[in-house]
Amino acid sequence: MNIKTYQQKLIPLFFLGLMLCQLAVKAQRGRTHWAADGYQYFRAVEANGIVELDTRDPAKKTVLVSNEMLTPQGKSPLKVANFYLSEDGQKVLIFTNTKKVWRYNTRGDYWVYDIAAKTLKQLGTARPESSLMFAKLSPDGTKAAYVSEHNIYTEDLATGAVKQLTTDGSQTRINGTFDWAYEEELDCRDGFRWSPDSHSIAYWQINAANTKKYLMLNTTDSIYPYVVPVEYPVAGENPSECKIAVVDVTTGKITWMNIPGDAIQHYIPRMEWTTNSNEIILEQLNRAQTESKIFTANVSNGTARAIHTETDKAWIDGKSRWNGGDPVGWEWINKGKDFLWISEKDGWRHISKIDRDGKETLITKGNYDVEALNLIDEATGYIYFMASPDNATQEYLYRIKLSGGNAERVTPMDEPGTHSYEISPNGKIGLHTFSNIYTPYQSEVVSLPDHKHINGTVIKLNTDAKNKPEFFKVKTVDGVEMDGWMVKPLDFDPAKKYPVVFYVYSEPAGATVTDSYGTGRNGEYVGDMAKDGYIYISLDNRGTPAPKGAEWRKSIYKKIGIVNIQDQAMGAKEILKWPYVDSSRVAVWGWSGGGSCTLNLMFQHPEIYKTGIAVAAVGWQLTYDNIYQERYMGVPIDEASKQVFIQGSPITYAKNLRGNLLYVHGTGDDNVHYKNAEMLINELVKYNRQFQLMSYPNRTHAIYEGPGTTLHLRTLYTQYLKEHCPPGGR
Numbered sequence: 001m002n003i004k005t006y007q008q009k010l011i012p013l014f015f016l017g018l019m020l021c022q023l024a025v026k027a028q029r030g031r032t033h034w035a036a037d038g039y040q041y042f043r044a045v046e047a048n049g050i051v052e053l054d055t056r057d058p059a060k061k062t063v064l065v066s067n068e069m070l071t072p073q074g075k076s077p078l079k080v081a082n083f084y085l086s087e088d089g090q091k092v093l094i095f096t097n098t099k100k101v102w103r104y105n106t107r108g109d110y111w112v113y114d115i116a117a118k119t120l121k122q123l124g125t126a127r128p129e130s131s132l133m134f135a136k137l138s139p140d141g142t143k144a145a146y147v148s149e150h151n152i153y154t155e156d157l158a159t160g161a162v163k164q165l166t167t168d169g170s171q172t173r174i175n176g177t178f179d180w181a182y183e184e185e186l187d188c189r190d191g192f193r194w195s196p197d198s199h200s201i202a203y204w205q206i207n208a209a210n211t212k213k214y215l216m217l218n219t220t221d222s223i224y225p226y227v228v229p230v231e232y233p234v235a236g237e238n239p240s241e242c243k244i245a246v247v248d249v250t251t252g253k254i255t256w257m258n259i260p261g262d263a264i265q266h267y268i269p270r271m272e273w274t275t276n277s278n279e280i281i282l283e284q285l286n287r288a289q290t291e292s293k294i295f296t297a298n299v300s301n302g303t304a305r306a307i308h309t310e311t312d313k314a315w316i317d318g319k320s321r322w323n324g325g326d327p328v329g330w331e332w333i334n335k336g337k338d339f340l341w342i343s344e345k346d347g348w349r350h351i352s353k354i355d356r357d358g359k360e361t362l363i364t365k366g367n368y369d370v371e372a373l374n375l376i377d378e379a380t381g382y383i384y385f386m387a388s389p390d391n392a393t394q395e396y397l398y399r400i401k402l403s404g405g406n407a408e409r410v411t412p413m414d415e416p417g418t419h420s421y422e423i424s425p426n427g428k429i430g431l432h433t434f435s436n437i438y439t440p441y442q443s444e445v446v447s448l449p450d451h452k453h454i455n456g457t458v459i460k461l462n463t464d465a466k467n468k469p470e471f472f473k474v475k476t477v478d479g480v481e482m483d484g485w486m487v488k489p490l491d492f493d494p495a496k497k498y499p500v501v502f503y504v505y506s507e508p509a510g511a512t513v514t515d516s517y518g519t520g521r522n523g524e525y526v527g528d529m530a531k532d533g534y535i536y537i538s539l540d541n542r543g544t545p546a547p548k549g550a551e552w553r554k555s556i557y558k559k560i561g562i563v564n565i566q567d568q569a570m571g572a573k574e575i576l577k578w579p580y581v582d583s584s585r586v587a588v589w590g591w592s593g594g595g596s597c598t599l600n601l602m603f604q605h606p607e608i609y610k611t612g613i614a615v616a617a618v619g620w621q622l623t624y625d626n627i628y629q630e631r632y633m634g635v636p637i638d639e640a641s642k643q644v645f646i647q648g649s650p651i652t653y654a655k656n657l658r659g660n661l662l663y664v665h666g667t668g669d670d671n672v673h674y675k676n677a678e679m680l681i682n683e684l685v686k687y688n689r690q691f692q693l694m695s696y697p698n699r700t701h702a703i704y705e706g707p708g709t710t711l712h713l714r715t716l717y718t719q720y721l722k723e724h725c726p727p728g729g730r
Contacts, residue, residue: 033085038426044080050092055429055445058455065092065113072120078111086141090115091157093137093144099130102183102670110135110146112157123155124148126162133177134190138198143249145194145201147176152192152203154249165201165247166254172231174206179231179240182206184671185627186269186318190328197277200246200299204271207241214673220698230670235622235629235645236636239287242268246280246299257297259284259304267627269318270327275336285316289631292316294341296356307358310343314554315631317344333378333402340383342370344550351383353402363404369547371395377427378402382449384410384423392546393471393483393515397421397430399449410449415459418516423448435517437485438465467530469520471513474539476570483513483546484539484571487520489729490530492580496729499585501529501721502572502609503538504601506564507593508556508632513540524589526718533728537575541567558634561600561621561648568597569605576608580729587725589613589717592672592701599650599661599680606658611724613717615664616701619676621645651680655687660724662692664713666699692720 033042040052042064049067054060067077082095091114098108108130110123124132127148135146137157145154150169155162166175176192183189192203213229233239241264244257259268261284271282278300284293294308310316319327319342331340338355346362349369353361364370368389374397375384381402388394395418396411411419417436423429430448435441439462445454453459467490475481489498503522505512513519522529522536529536540546541564543556556563576583588609590598595617602612618624621633622645629645636642646652665677677695684691694716696703704710 032422038424086137140198150174152176172209176203179206179208181627195277202246205243211240233626235626258302272330289315314557375423392548436515437519438468474571474574482539487536489533497582498535498729500535502588504590504597505594506597511544512538524717526714539571558644565600585725587611591615603653603656610659613662619651619680621649651683654683657689662720664694666696666703668698669701671701
């Protein structure tokens with residue numbers, strides 16, 4: 001249920017329309033390859049190869065590596081999925097011919113183009129095609145390292161000599177990358193790091209040998225069905241063992257870091273070298289994710305020292321979950337004597353400075369959340385970050401002095417909405433992207449910190465937008481005030497009553513009420529809901545990751561399926577008081593966590609919701625993976641601790657179904673397994689509750705694979721909604 005998987009079409013449709021553009025923009029943070037001066041940057045352009053562009057002059061374009069240079073003998077030019085430059089700028093590492101691993105295309109082939117020698121060479125030619133992962137050039141530019149089939153290799157760029165550094169890799173002993181759960185819920189994919197002196201590589205080893213396999217059945221791809229096993233630890237099952245090692249790339253000697261604690265009962269979501277090539281730094285989370293410890297470890301002897309500890313009565317929100325993408329990098333300042341850290345210990349998500357002895361100094365202060373850290377500009381003494389102190393649906397760029405003080409808004413006041421920035425290393429240029437609920441995404445280049453337009457499209461609000469979604473706030477009988485949006489029918493007549501369709505997600509992995517383009521659209525509906533006469537609404541309840549403080553987000557702890565359902569239902573009751581809402585025509589729908597919410601609303605509050613469409617829902621929380629479910633619900637170690645999972649599960653309340661329910665699930669879903677559908681079916685059958693079921697054979701959590709699948713699902717969704725919740729004013 002990690003929303004980042006949406007970007008790769010694996011949970012896309014439960015956020016379709018609403019979050020597509022926003023996630024795509026956020027995913028771009030950090031992808032620009034900046035030149036050393038901070039004004040030029042590099043991009044792969046299909047017609048030209050890899051080019052250098054100038055932020056100050058849009059007409060200037062210099063080809064760094066042409067398509068001719070990227071053409072192996074007798075073949076077509078390489079299609080560049082991504083590329084990386086060596087520190088001296090003389091070698092270009094090219095990622096191509098990519099294949100998917102669970103969610104992302106992280107396998108492929110790698111080539112190196114040597115600019116001075118004008119040579120193009122493929123790495124790992126003895127390895128299987130498209131099997132290399134996370135290749136990196138050494139800091140000194142003489143070697144490359146990569147993972148293939150769960151082992152780590154280095155390759156000398158001059159001689160082509162390959163050295164295998166680990167030999168114990170297998171399907172269950174994973175070196176240099178991660179298992180399903182780490183990738184899905186901690187965003188960990190790239191699992192090794194070069195030392196600053198290029199002499200060693202630090203890496204994760206995940207041992208999933210004792211992690212039980214979930215056996216999925218593929219019934220469509222051959223005459224005889226076959227089993228597809230996935231190492232999938234459900235809530236209550238032990239995590240895979242996690243250890244850290246450092247290998248000398250010359251001798252092959254491996255030194256294991258002696259990190260205190262049980263290697264099975266903790267997670268290590270972050271690990272990097274310090275500025276010292278004999279020392280690494282890492283974060284360790286206990287299994288319940290209520291305690292975070294930062295360790296430094298001596299590479300020579302493997303000894304580790306805890307320098308910082310933080311605890312939380314609910315959960316620790318890891319860096320990878322608030323800053324996006326692989327948790328790669330460590331925010332060092334003051335020549336490696338201090339680093340920046342994010343925590344919520346004062347009730348808000350703030351930036352602190354921590355020194356090597358663990359002394360902590362709060363930098364950002366006040367009743368607002370830091371949403372992302374964009375740049376540390378030590379030359380001018382500022383930190384750039386994203387926040388929205390006054391409106392939780394929006395996002396703006398701020399800066400603050402490294403010494404602390406008052407945060408200064410950098411984004412102009414006349415551009416209300418959601419902003420994102422890629423800032424050049426020198427802090428003087430920002431690649432700025434903006435949208436709001438009625439303005440499509442636009443990009444420009446600005447100077448910083450004055451935010452003056454340099455080139456590209458000039459940001460302009462779409463003031464001529466028609467029938468744009470409206471934001472509103474609703475307060476429940478419990479005193480909970482929620483943000484919401486609403487799209488009214490095109491021919492809206494306040495004297496008539498209209499059906500209302502609620503779109504829900506409601507869990508800690510995603511918010512639906514954002515002032516960004518696409519909000520208010522329903523990609524599952526064939527046609528125009530507003531034209532057909534529906535009111536379309538979404539609310540963000542307590543527990544969603546809105547920047548409203550830790551109390552708002554963590555009030556759902558051990559209460560998923562309870563707090564979010566109460567808030568949504570009580571919010572709906574207030575909306576049903578509006579004179580133009582037809583309380584006899586109320587529908588709700590959602591995907592994944594939103595599907596779970598839909599089921600719970602239909603079962604727990606049948607007096608409100610008359611029609612529901614639930615897709616790929618977790619029906620029984622004890623079937624979902626341990627990292628996600630235990631983070632928010634605790635570790636189910638006995639019958640008492642399991643009760644909170646049961647109390648929040650839709651299946652517990654299935655016997656209460658009174659309305660019209662369409663349930664949809666893919667049988668090849670490796671995220672929310674089809675077992676959830678069959679458990680739900682059994683419970684509904686047990687109590688003679690009639691419903692409609694659509695199972696998509698061998699489709700994953702996104703239900704998009706196979707000819708015609710997407711249109712079929714959209715048509716089914718639309719016809720069911722129109723039949724059971726007819727559109728139009730009355």
